[in-house]
C-alpha cells in the first residue's frame with residue numbers, strides 16, 4: 001500500500017492542482033455549495049415537520065377541537081366543558097386554551113397567543129420557566145411568557161412590550177422548551193385574552209382543550225370517550241393526539257415539504273454530476289500530466305488516489321460552505337411554519353450540517369472513482385502522444 | 387579499462403505495433419550493451435525507432451519480445467506496480483518538449499518525483515535545492531513553466547530527472563526544440579553531469595554537432611543498430 005509520507009504528498013498535489021485552476025475549482029465548489037445549501041435547508045424543514053407531526057411512542061397529549069373547524073377563529077368551545085372532560089376516566093389534566101393567531105394561513109412569522117388559566121400553566125411549565133419570570137407573569141394580568149423561537153425571532157426579552165393580532169402584552173420572560181408547539185407561542189392569562197377579544201365570542205369561550213392522559217396506551221380510548229360525551233351537544237368535538245392534530249392542520253405544508261425533499265434529492269444528484277463532470281473534463285485535458293507522473297514512478301494506486309482526493313476535496317469544501325451557509329441562515333432567520341394555529345419550528349441542526357458535508361464528500365468520492373480508474377489505467381506512451 | 391559492468395543489456399529486442407491490421411516492426415532483433423558511466427548518443431533518421439527504444443529502456447513501454455536488463459533488473463518480467471517503483475529509483479527521463487506540469491512552479495516540478503520516495507520534507511527540500519542549483523536555475527524557484535524560456539524549462543526538467551539520483555539518465559532530443567545558445571548550455575550541463583558524477587546518459591539526437599559530446603554514438607536504421615566508428619568502451 002502507501003505510506004503516510006506518500007499519502008500526505010498526494011493530498012498536497014491534489015490541493016495544488018485545485019488551487020492553481022481557480023476558476024474551474026471555484027465554479028465547481030460554488031455549484032456544490034448551492035446544492036448542499038438546498039439539501040441541508042430542505043432536510044432541516046423536513047426534520048422539523050417530522051418532529052412535530054410523527055406520532056411518538058409514549059405520547060400523552062390530546063387536543064380537543066370543535067368538530068369540522070380548522071382554524072382557531074372558528075373553533076369555539078364552551079369553557080364549561082373543562083369539568084366534563086376532567087371527569088372522563090383516564091384524563092390526567094385539562095387545560096382550556098384560547099388561541100389567537102396573527103395570521104390563520106400558512107405563514108413563516110406567526111404569533112400564537114395561548115390563553116391558559118394561571119394555575120394550569122404554573123403546573124405544566126414550572127420546570128421550563130425561571131422563578132423570576134414565573135413570578136412576573138403571575139403578578140401581571142397582561143403578562144406573556146414567550147416561546148424561545150418567537151423571542152429569538154422578534155428579539156424580545158423580559159420587560160419588553162409587544163403587539164400582535166391586536167393584543168398588546170408585557171413580556172414577563174422566555175420559557176425554555178423543546179416542544180414544537182411552544183416555540184412560537186406567547187402564553188398569556190386566559191381571562192386576559194378572552195377580555196381582549198370580546199369580538200371573538202363571549203367571555204367564556206375557548207378554542208381547544210389540551211388534555212393529558214394518565215397512560216399513553218389509553219390515548220385513543222380517552223379521545224373516543226371525549227368525542228362521544230359531546231356528540232349530542234351544541235358544540236360537538238373532535239379529539240386527536242397532538243401530533244395528529246398538527247399533522248392535520250399542516251397537510252399542505254407536509255405536501256410542500258415532501259416536494260421540497262425531491263428538490264433535495266435533485267441537489268444530491270447535482271453534486272454527483274458536478275463533480276463527475278469536473279473530474280472527467282479535468283482528467284481528459286491532463287492525459288499528458290498523468291503520463292509524466294507515471295514516468296516519474298507514480299503507480300496506478302498513487303494516480304487513482306490523486307484523482308479521488310481532488311474529487312473529495314471539491315466535495316468537502318463545497319459541502320462545508322453550503323452546510324454552514326444553511327446552518328447560519330436557519331439560525332438567523334429562525335423560521336417557524338405556522339398554519340391554522342399550529343407551528344412547525346425549523347431549528348438549525350449541527351447533525352444535518354455534518355450529514356450534508358458527509359453526503360457531499362461521499363458523492364464526490366463516488367463521482368471520482370471511475371475517472372480515477374480510467375486515469376490509473378492510461379498507457380504512458382499514449383498519453384504523451386495525445 | 388577494467389571490466390565494467392553493463393547497465394543496459396538488450397538482447398534480440400523487438401517492438402511491433404499493430405496499425406490497421408498491419409504489423410509495424412519498429413525494432414527488430416536489436417542487441418545493445420551499454421556500460422555504467424557511458425555517455426551514448428543514439429542517432430538515426432526520423433521514424434527509425436529512437437523514441438521507441440528509449441521508452442523501452444525507461445520501462446514506460448514494453449518490448450514485444452527479447453531480453454532487457456537495466457540496472458541489474460530484468461524489467462520485462464516486472465509487474466506494472468513493480469515497474470513503476472523501479473522507474474522511480476532507476477530512471478531519469480528528459481523529454482524534447484520538457485513536459486513540465488504547467489500548474490506547478492519550477493521548484494514543485496522538481497519536487498514531484500520525490501513524493502513517491504519515502505524521505506522527509508527537510509530532505510526533499512535539500513535535494514530539490516541542490517538539483518536546481520546544479521542546473522543553474524536557483525533564482526527561478528517560484529516561476530511557472532510559462533514564465534521560463536525553453537532553455538530554462540529544459541534545465542528544470544533535467545533537475546527533475548536527476549533529483550532522485552537515478553542510475554540511468556535518458557534524454558530524447560533534449561535540445562531539439564532549443565535555439566543554438568540554449569542547446570549548447572544544455573549539452574554543457576549534460577556533459578558536466580557525466581564528467582563530474584559519472585552519470586550514465588543515453589541521449590537521442592539527430593544533430594551530429596550534439597552527438598560529439600557523447601563518448602559513443604550508435605545509429606538506428608530501420609530497426610537495426612549500426613555502430614560506425616567502433617566502440618569507445
Ligand SMILES: Nc1ncnc2c1ncn2[C@@H]1O[C@H](COP(=O)(O)OP(=O)(O)O)[C@@H](O)[C@H]1O
Pocket residue numbers: 381403404405410412430431432433434435436437438439
Ligand atoms: N504507439 C504507436 N502505435 C503505432 N505506431 C507507432 C507507435 N509509436 C511509434 N510508432 C511508429 O514507430 C515508428 C518509430 O517511431 P519513433 O520511435 O517515435 O521514431 P523516432 O523517435 O526515431 O522518430 C514510427 O513509424 C511510428 O509511427
Ligand SMILES: [Mg+2]
Pocket residue numbers: 436437438558
Ligand atoms: Mg522521437
